[in-house]
Amino acid sequence: MSAIMKLKTLEGHLEGLNGFTEPKVQLEQYETPAHLAATALYTIQTQFESIENSIVLDAGCGPGIWGIGAALLGASFVTAVDVDEHALNVFRENVDDMEITNIDAIQCDFLESSVCQWEGYYDTVLMNPPFGTKNNSGIDMQFLRMGTFLSCDSVYSLHKSSTRKHIEKKVKDWGMKGSVIAQMKYNLSQTYRFHKQHSMDIAVDIWRVYHPH
Numbered sequence: 001m002s003a004i005m006k007l008k009t010l011e012g013h014l015e016g017l018n019g020f021t022e023p024k025v026q027l028e029q030y031e032t033p034a035h036l037a038a039t040a041l042y043t044i045q046t047q048f049e050s051i052e053n054s055i056v057l058d059a060g061c062g063p064g065i066w067g068i069g070a071a072l073l074g075a076s077f078v079t080a081v082d083v084d085e086h087a088l089n090v091f092r093e094n095v096d097d098m099e100i101t102n103i104d105a106i107q108c109d110f111l112e113s114s115v116c117q118w119e120g121y122y123d124t125v126l127m128n129p130p131f132g133t134k135n136n137s138g139i140d141m142q143f144l145r146m147g148t149f150l151s152c153d154s155v156y157s158l159h160k161s162s163t164r165k166h167i168e169k170k171v172k173d174w175g176m177k178g179s180v181i182a183q184m185k186y187n188l189s190q191t192y193r194f195h196k197q198h199s200m201d202i203a204v205d206i207w208r209v210y211h212p213h
Contacts, residue, residue, distance in 0.1 A: 003045045004052060004074045011038035013072055017094045019063050032065050032128050032158070033187055040206050041069040043182055044124075044156050048208065051075050054123035059110050059147060064091035064103075066126040071100045078103045079122070081110055111142050118150050125151040128158040141170055144209065148176055154210040158186070161203035171209055178209040 003010075014034035045051040052074035058067030061080035071078050080103060082088050088105050095103050108115060129143030140159055144167070147155035159167060161183060171178035186204040 007042045037065045050124045057122040057125045059127040080105045083109045120152040123153045125155040180205040182206040
């Protein structure tokens, strides 16, 4: 299966995007590295044909690296949602700079019940959810569960590899199918004052969770 753009070209485009201007620790806002996002999106398209000609949702989009990457790989339409207006402003600037026309950005809380009006509407849901610190424990699974409601096909989601067994059990409990399609290193740069190291590598899994047909 092919993609309409080479991996290196996609990564180059994503490297040029602006990141968070005011990252908020309570929202666990971290930027997804361009290499990780490009590799993940390329894998999702070439292995599962889940991007090109698909209706895509970028959940908790931040500055928009996933949604913009999906648009560049030929998604028919992308909806991007985030609770943070500052992040969406950066997202819109990135979309304008890239001259992409088939993306819509919406400010809302992805976990609010009103989002369920889109149930089963999207072919593909992409997300790099908050990992769930002490204050947000379990939010990663809430994001993933909401994604399964809104997708009629597959959710692709980034999670710490240390949570793999927990996610396997949850996916089974939900009556869904799921597998890890890639394991990668997430280079978490020093975003907040309390970070003592300049950067650290976290092992992450890219999950595909889908409805059994």
